[in-house]
Amino acid sequence: MSQSDLERLKARRPEREALGAILRYLRLVPGCTVWRNNVGAITEYHEGKKRHVQFGFPGLPDLEGWLVMPGLSRVCYRDCDVPAVTRLDGHVHPVSLPLFVEVKGGRGWAGTAKRRRALQQTFLTRARADGCVAFMATTAYDCQRELRALGVLAP
Numbered sequence: 001m002s003q004s005d006l007e008r009l010k011a012r013r014p015e016r017e018a019l020g021a022i023l024r025y026l027r028l029v030p031g032c033t034v035w036r037n038n039v040g041a042i043t044e045y046h047e048g049k050k051r052h053v054q055f056g057f058p059g060l061p062d063l064e065g066w067l068v069m070p071g072l073s074r075v076c077y078r079d080c081d082v083p084a085v086t087r088l089d090g091h092v093h094p095v096s097l098p099l100f101v102e103v104k105g106g107r108g109w110a111g112t113a114k115r116r117r118a119l120q121q122t123f124l125t126r127a128r129a130d131g132c133v134a135f136m137a138t139t140a141y142d143c144q145r146e147l148r149a150l151g152v153l154a155p
Helices: 003-012 015-026 114-129 140-150
Strands: 032-036 040-046 049-055 063-076 091-103 133-137
Touching: 015 032, 015 063, 015 091, 015 140, 032 091, 063 140, 091 114, 114 133, 133 140
Parallel strands: 091 133
Antiparallel strands: 032 063, 040 049, 063 091
């Protein structure tokens, strides 16, 4: 199968399929805890009253979680509830970074409405600037590439 054939297949892949594959992949990565994050709203009637409930906010990524960074740790010199990984002069805890992944179908950003795309890109940019792991992915390979670049996975 040629590269152009792979690109055509990828372009037709719906976002929900990409989301499932990426979620399954990230759950196999050691030190990665991740879950699906829904954004939206619902209106219901309860005892004759109309109630509008919004969850999340526009621009929030599809997947959230944290990523334990291999080889990094911090020492805690106070009593804490977190079990110590190693005992030296204090409790040593692994360093974890917040993880945000915006999942797109095969068309990537091109398949997203302009306003929503801007909000999503802004969120990812701000999260990265604040030290989080944040990226857009269309396949599990995109995630693998990002995690290798961070040193979470071996090259």
